[in-house]
Amino acid sequence: MKEVNPELAHYVMYPATVPIIAAKSGNELGAMPAVWTTAVSMSPPLVLTVLAPERRTYRLVRESGFFTVNYLDFSKVESLALVGDVSARFAPDKLEKAGLRLVPARKVPSVAVEDAAAVIECSLKSVFDVGGDHDIFIGRVEALYVADDFTEGGWRLETYKPILYVGRTRRPGPIKRKFATVGEVREVEYGRGMEQAVEERRRAYQLAEEAVRELAAKMSRDPHDVAYILLDVLKNLLGPSWR
Secondary structure (H helix, E strand, C coil), rough: CCCCCHHHHHHCCCCCCEEEEEEEEEEEEEEECCEEEEEEEECCEEEEECCCCCCCHHHHHHHHHHEEEECEEEEHHHHHHHHHHCCCCCCCCHHHHCCCEECCCCCCCCEEEEEEEEECCCEEEEECCCCCCEEEEEEEEEEEEEECCCCCCCCCCCCCCEEEEEEEEECCCCEEEEECCCCCCCCCCCCCCCHHHHHHHHHHHHHHHHHHHHHHHCCCHHHHHHHHHHHHHHHHHHHHHHC
């Protein structure tokens, strides 16, 4: 192995799917790719995206309190790349040049990319300044719309080709962004060879849920309230060992 600049750490995490974040404040619309986007909670459904203050979309999300996460098919990779190359502060017509159109979102007062393969409509829950060149935005998923290529088990990659961002070339010479899409799908059985451990984990969760219900009955409290009481107790017990 070789040592490289720590500022390249995020490139080690690529390839990764790259959606377009879109937002609206008043009559002003904006959109930009944001590869640092991921889910952070299933219940409630929360997503995280990371935006730089220099981007106009950053301001639109903060001012409106809503945004959408839009996933495109690989056939639109050049359009996505063009939208990400420069801020609309300097190129107000970039969406038109990219051949992309923003349309009203269905359930939140925002906008979405027309003909996207998937649209996640979000309300803004929190913003965190982590002391770096990007801020963390946490959104609560209010609605989700997907193309027929998506099933409850995930995307049918035989038909849907996601846009994967790989990285970019470096100077000297013109900078080129690199994208890829899927070329192979392989299914691996969940917990293969560790069936006993999987069953023990499932049983542990079941016993914990039973313990909460039993404690709630003893305390004459709602199990939901008791779960939060236990969460506070556990944080106090574990806190001294956390860094």
